Every structure is written in structure tokens, then in C-alpha cells.
Amino acid sequence: xxxFNVFIVILFFWRPDSMNKKEQIKSATFIPDNKxxxxxxxxxxxxxxxxxDIALKIHLSPTPTHERIKxxxxxxxxxxxxxxxxxxxIDRGLVVLCMVALSVHNKKTAGKFIEAxxxxxxxxxxxxxxxxFDFMLKIVSSSMDSFHEFFVDRLSEIDGIGQTKSxxxxxxxxxxxxxx
Numbered sequence: 046x047x048x049f050n051v052f053i054v055i056l057f058f059w060r061p062d063s064m065n066k067k068e069q070i071k072s073a074t075f076i077p078d079n080k081x082x083x084x085x086x087x088x089x090x091x092x093x094x095x096x097x098d099i100a101l102k103i104h105l106s107p108t109p110t111h112e113r114i115k116x117x118x119x120x121x122x123x124x125x126x127x128x129x130x131x132x133x134x135i136d137r138g139l140v141v142l143c144m145v146a147l148s149v150h151n152k153k154t155a156g157k158f159i160e161a162x163x164x165x166x167x168x169x170x171x172x173x174x175x176x177x178f179d180f181m182l183k184i185v186s187s188s189m190d191s192f193h194e195f196f197v198d199r200l201s202e203i204d205g206i207g208q209t210k211s212x213x214x215x216x217x218x219x220x221x222x223x224x225x
Contacts, residue, residue: 075116075120075122077117077122080103080105080113081113081116081117081122082225083102083103084099084103084110084113084114084117085117085122085123085225086223086225087099087102087103088114088123088126089222089223089224089225090223092126092127096110096111096114099114129222132185136187137185137186137187138187139185139186139187139188139189139191139192139213139214140183140184140185140213140214140217141183141184141185141186141192141211141212141213141214142181142182142183142184142211142212142214143181143182143184143196143200143209143210143211143212144174144177144178144180144181144182144209144210144211144212145158145178145179145180145181145182145206145208145209146177146178146179146206146207146208146209147179147180147205147206147207148205148206148207148208149205149207150179154204154205155179155205157203157204157205158180158203158204158205158206159171161203161204162180162182162200162203165195165199165200167184167185167186167195168182168183168184169183169184169185170182170183171183178208178210182200196209196211
């Protein structure tokens with residue numbers, strides 16, 4: 046909706062010479078080659094692999110492999126290294142997809158809503174979507190009671206919410222963070 050207009054403005058007024066050197070390097074067009082893609086696939090499957098192990102698997106020496114990994118990090122292609130946890134094992138087995146439509150559609154309302162939701166640790170994924178709703182939140186909770194408390198006492202207290210719809214996940218069929 047309104048984000049499209051902001052994106053257009055950024056495209057027309059963005060000037061590379063107004064960025065510092067680090068921003069210019071990061072924004073430069075970078076297309077990963079086959080070796081880079083191999084590295085990314087290996088790290089997605091096991092982020093604890095050593096540079097040496099990766100180098101052996103892609104048939105390069107450790108130094109150029111390390112340089113490639115650093116470049117992928119600097120370019121923002123590798124955003125972070127994380128541990129994927131078993132939600133049930135840490136008492137966060139209830140997964141809720143909550144759709145939110147704002148009551149007013151303007152930058153100020155949306156900005157405040159976005160900033161407030163980003164501070165909620167129960168929200169593990171947060172999307173701006175199209176259709177009848179404006180946002181989709183993936184929320185993890187320990188139980189229906191704890192979700193209800195979160196929803197009533199925290200989420201619904203955020204200004205600007207017009208309508209919500211919650212969908213409760215009964216069973217996770219596939220969950221992956223591997224995109225390559």
C-alpha cells in the first residue's frame with residue numbers, strides 16, 4: 046500500500062555518492078558464483094562447519110574459502126549464524142499466525158505499529174502483506190492461556206489495530222530455513 050510509494054521515492058532520490066565507503070561496497074551488485082553458492086548451501090545445512098571443512102568440500106584451500114565467507118558476510122548475504130531450536134522442547138510449542146489490519150493507513154500509524162511489534166519477543170516472524178490484512182505475525186507461545194494473555198495485554202494494546210485474525214497451527218509439516 047503506502048510502502049510502495051516510499052520505495053519509489055527512495056529509488057529516485059538515492060545517490061551512491063552520498064553513502065560512505067562501507068555502504069557503497071555493500072550496495073555494489075554482487076552475484077555469487079558457483080563456489081559461493083556451495084558455501085552457502087553448506088553453511089545453511091551446518092553453520093558450525095569450520096572453514097577447513099568447507100574448503101575440503103568445495104575443493105578450495107582455506108584462505109580463499111575464508112575470504113569468500115567474509116565477502117558473503119560483508120555483502121549481507123550471510124546475515125547471521127543461529128541455532129534452530131525445538132520449540133516444544135523449550136515450552137514454546139504453540140504457533141499462531143496472526144493477521145492484522147490497521148485502522149488507519151498512513152506512515153505514522155504503520156511506523157508506530159511496526160516499531161511496537163518488533164519489540165515483542167513472542168513475535169518471531171513479521172511480514173507486511175497484501176490482501177485484506179496489512180501484516181502477518183508468527184507468534185510462539187507456551188500455551189493457549191499464555192497466548193491469550195499476550196494477545197489481550199500486549200498485542201491488542203498497540204495503537205492503530207483495526208482488525209485481527211488468529212490462525213492456530215495444529216501441526217508443522219515442513220519448517221526450513223534453507224533457501225538454496
